[in-house]
Amino acid sequence: MKQKTKKQPTATKHRDKDEELLHMRQEMLAREVDEELNKERLMAFWKKYQVLIIILVIAVVGAAICYELYKVNVQKTRLAESDRFETAVINRTTATDDDEQRAALEAFEKMGIDAKTGYKYLAKLQAAGMLFDDGKTTEGLAALNAVANDKAAPEQFRGVATLSAVSFEFNTAPAEKLIARLTPYLVTGNPFYGSAAELAAALYLKENNPESAAALLRQAVTDPALPQQMAERLNGYLSMIDATTSENASIEPGETIKE
Secondary structure, three states, X not given: OOOOOOOOOHHHHHHHHHHHHHHHHHHHHHHHHHHHHHHHHHHHHHHHHHHHHHHHHHHHHHHHHHHHHHHHHHHHHHHHHHHHHHHHHHHHHHXXXXXXXXXXXHHHHHHHHHXXXXXXXXXXXXXXXXXXXXOOHHHHHHHXXXXXXXXXXXXXXXXXXXXXXXXXXXXXXXXXXXXXHHHHHOOOOOOOHHHHHHHHHHHXXXXXXXXXXXXXXHHHOOOOOOOHHHHHHHHHHHHHHHHHHHHHHOOOOOOOOOO
């Protein structure tokens, strides 16, 4: 005999649906209340801090605009000074008399005062070179040393000025003083290491000190950053020093030492 399945009363089904709908309405109402509360909080926050927020937004946007304008201005300045420097160089190389040479020198000197980019120091170095060409060694050295001692100048310009000044004073200033000026550049990785070592070694040889010259060159050629051409030249100097030192060491007493 089959067992009959009891059917759920219709009233119970309706009651369950009503409870489900009520629960959904409660959730919707809760979400609406939360949204309203969030809006109220946002409005209260905005009313309290709106001035500060506006100021911050203006500051950020203003800073971005100023930075972009600054980049544009720097680029314009660089291009203008590039043209100005190029014109001065052309005028110098094409000058046919003293007046034109003087005008070119004055252009470089003026640019060395009022330029805003690296052309300021290039102009100063060009002016120093013109002074040397004109036989004004004291003024030329003063111009080079001004760049070399300028803490605001980029290191590459200070290095060029220092090595140039040492070269021009090679035969007049004490070797010890000049080597001391080169010492900061006689370090591994310095872009002027090779040139400084070359000058310092020559100064040691001038003082009849080949041992120090050779030791300096041996250290310099181990620098992995040294350009190949420079390394080959320093090795050539080192070979000549070693050969001369070896030859002089084998000379018998009373014989003339080879210079």
